Amino acid sequence: MSSSTAELRPEGQNTAVVIDQQRREKDRPQNGGSEGKMAAWASANADDTEPYGLCAQILIILSYVITIVTFPVSVFMCIKIVQQYERAVIFRLGQLKKGGAKGPGLFFVIPCIDEYRKxxxxxxxxxxxxxxxxxxxxxxxxxxxxTGSTKLLAQTTLRNVLGTKTLSEMLSEREHISHQMQESLDEATEHWGVKVERVEVKDVRLPREMQRAMAAEAEAAREAKAKVIAAEGEQKASRALREAALTISETPTALQLRYLQTLNTISAEHNSTIIFPFPIDILSGFLPNAARPFVAQSPQSPQQQVPLSGGEGRHNVPINYD
Structure with a gap:
């Protein structure tokens, strides 16, 4: 007697389809899709993170204590803000902190312990x-x-080089970036029979929001610099005036000469008659007592004795100037 076994399968379904379904059902718990892979990778990395040692824990506790003691000031150092287009990766004592990238929004860091990059x-x-x-x-x-390979390699090299630069370095160190790219490309294309002669960075375009922010920052810096220059000018002018005042006080005749020079300048510039309500004698009140004899004094009396000759003797006749 011979025995045989038969496998029941739906109508119109061949053996290859059944084997493929069985293989997918067998692999489904292991694969779990892309989301399952990412979750498994994250959990594996979290488990691989070594715990902090004794010294690291002491430093962390000490940092927390300092943060609490200096609470009003430490708030500005501990709270960081990440914009909508940014993500922050936090390293604590050189180790990647659990939880992945932070942002957008607020997050907390420990000063001198946590380092974040965005x-x-x-x-x-x-x-x-x-x-x-x-x-x-x-x-x-x-x-x-x-030709095509060199173009693709140039794009990749440009992206790799600029990835290590900040925005200010991109704008100010174009020549250095071009030289670095030229050396890298020339070394890579040497085996292709291609010689890279020169690399030039033509333009660096920023988003409009960043352009407005940088323009406002530059304008504020220029205004602050202008105010500093104006303040320095006023300070120098004040020092010059103080030195001039000291010089005039030490040399009394300089004030009179300055007064006469001012009168001469005014009379030369304008074709008009100017009447001053006070004589130059009034300036003697602003000078030291030792300088007053140098100032021309007016007559003490409206009458002056004029000697006349006639007859046998001399007679003094008063003359009134009024």
Whole structure:
């Protein structure tokens, strides 16, 4: 007698489909989709993080104590803000802190213990690469399309180089960035028979929001600098006036000469008659007592004795100037 076994399957379904379904059902608990992989990766990284040692725990506790003692001031150092377009990655004593990237919004850090880094805005950079084929044989044999490959490599190199620079460095160190890219590209394309002659960064374009923010910051800096310059000018002018006043007080005749020079200047500039209500004698009141003899004094009496000769003797006749 012979025995046989039969497998029941739905009508119109072949063996290959059944085997494929069984394989997917078998692998489903292990794979779990992309979300399951990401969760498993995150939990694995969290488990791999080594616990803090004794010294690290002492430093953390000490930092908490200092933060509490200096509470009114420490608030400004502990609370950080991340914008909508930014994410912050926190490292505590060199180790990645659990919880992943922070933001957007507020988050708390411990001064001198936590270090956070954030991704800022995206910028658009235009660059030009000048290259030539230095060895035609190598350019044909070693690579299929040397021109296209050089362009793609230039884009990748530009992205890698600019990723290590801040925004201010991108704007101020274009020549250094171009030189760094030229060296990197020339070394990489040497085996392709391509010689990179020159790399130039044409333009760095920022978002409009960032442009307005930078313009406002630059304007505020210029206004502050202008105020500082004006204050320094006033200070220097005050010192000059003080020195001039000391010089005039030490030399009494200088005030009279200055007065006469002012009268001369006014009379030369304007074709008009100017009447001063006070004589120069009034200035003697502002001078020291030792300087007053140098000031021209007016007559003490409206009458003056004039000697006349006649007859046998001399007679003094009063003359009235009124």
């Amino acid at each position: 991704d800022s805005v995206t910028v658009e950079v235009d660059a030009v690469v000048y290259f030539r084929v230095s060895n035609a044989t190598i350019s044909i044999v070693n690579i299929e399309n040397s």
